[in-house]
Amino acid sequence: MAVFQSLLLLVMLSAVANFASAAGGCSSITFSSNRVYSACSDLPQLSSSLHWSYDAASGNLSLAFVAPPPNPDGWVAWAVNPTAQGMIGCQALIAFRQPDGKMGVKTYNIIGYGPVSEGPIAFQTSGLEAEYVDGAIRMYGKLKLPQGTTTVNQVWQVGATVANGVPQKHDFKPENLESKGTVDLVKEATAVSPALGMASSSTRNKNFRSPNSIMRMHMRMPKPALPQAPVTWL
Ligand SMILES: *[C@@H]1O[C@H](CO)[C@@H](O)[C@H](O)[C@H]1NC(C)=O
Numbered sequence: 069m070a071v072f073q074s075l076l077l078l079v080m081l082s083a084v085a086n087f088a089s090a091a092g093g094c095s096s097i098t099f100s101s102n103r104v105y106s107a108c109s110d111l112p113q114l115s116s117s118l119h120w121s122y123d124a125a126s127g128n129l130s131l132a133f134v135a136p137p138p139n140p141d142g143w144v145a146w147a148v149n150p151t152a153q154g155m156i157g158c159q160a161l162i163a164f165r166q167p168d169g170k171m172g173v174k175t176y177n178i179i180g181y182g183p184v185s186e187g188p189i190a191f192q193t194s195g196l197e198a199e200y201v202d203g204a205i206r207m208y209g210k211l212k213l214p215q216g217t218t219t220v221n222q223v224w225q226v227g228a229t230v231a232n233g234v235p236q237k238h239d240f241k242p243e244n245l246e247s248k249g250t251v252d253l254v255k256e257a258t259a260v261s262p263a264l265g266m267a268s269s270s271t272r273n274k275n276f277r278s279p280n281s282i283m284r285m286h287m288r289m290p291k292p293a294l295p296q297a298p299v300t301w302l
Contacts, residue, residue: 093117099132100199103208113247114226118146122253127213129253130195133161136204138228141165143235144205147178148213149221150190153248156180158223159189163198163207164230171198173207184235218255223248 094108094117105119116135122128133146147160158178166172173196175189192212199206213220224247227238238244 093134094119097134097206099206099208103132105130105132107253109251111224111247112249113243114224116144116224116226116247118222118224118251120253124216124218124254127215127217129211129213131209131211133163133207133224134204135224135226137164137226138239140200140203141230142226142228143230144207145176145223145225145227145235146207147223147225148191148211149223153221153223153250155223159191160184160223161193161196161207161209162235163205164235165200167233171200171205172196173198173209217253219250219252221248222251 093110093115097117097119099105099119104121106121108117108119110117114135116133118131118133120129120131122130131146133144135144137144141164143162143164145160145162147158149155149158151157155178158176160176160178161173162176162184163171163173174186175193175196176184177187177189178184194210196207196209198208225238225244227235229236
């Protein structure tokens with residue numbers, strides 16, 4: 069029994085190690101320009117991680133989001149959704165190589181399932197920057213959330229293509245459809261959506277009917293998950 073438990077522990081630990089190294093996430097990233105964050109969460113989808121420092125009294129959030137786009141000319145996105153879980157309502161930051169050839173970040177208020185258009189979002193932003201390092205885009209920014217905010221709905225995403233400066237639709241694989249959850253910015257804990265495969269086939273089909281949609285999440289949301297430890301992807 070003890071042997072079995074040790075083996076199981078070993079398997080779980082190596083799974084954690086594999087995940088961490090594959091993600092290049094919380095355990096292994098050192099940021100440039102002396103950027104240091106007090107909290108980090110290896111997100112359960114898309115080999116991505118969120119790093120942040122937060123002052124709830126002011127609502128000042130400083131964050132780095134790191135994810136590998138499907139190819140170097142792709143995009144990565146991280147968003148707060150103040151009104152719902154899922155895509156519609158997202159106040160999104162999207163990083164990609166801009167038409168001038170430099171990595172950059174733009175803001176998008178996602179109001180529908182059509183193509184995204186750049187524009188102001190509900191939160192004051194500053195310090196929006198991005199860089200491409202080791203096959204991943206590192207997106208930096210500061211958001212001013214409403215004072216006292218502690219938990220937010222987050223949505224993250226990656227896509228392969230940018231056309232004429234506009235991020236194009238992402239894949240509809242399970243990891244693209246499940247890349248959302250809530251993050252308690254104060255407790256540094258992440259509650260993730262229920263495991264893969266929650267999207268019903270009918271909602272999947274709806275997704276496929278809108279080829280122009282981007283950052284699309286299935287519309288029938290499961291019940292919100294209770295806050296859970298960051299290891300729920302196990
Ligand atoms: C919050 O950010 C604003 C700029 O957006 C800054 O003026 C203010 O000093 C910050 N407050 C704290 C407590 O960090």
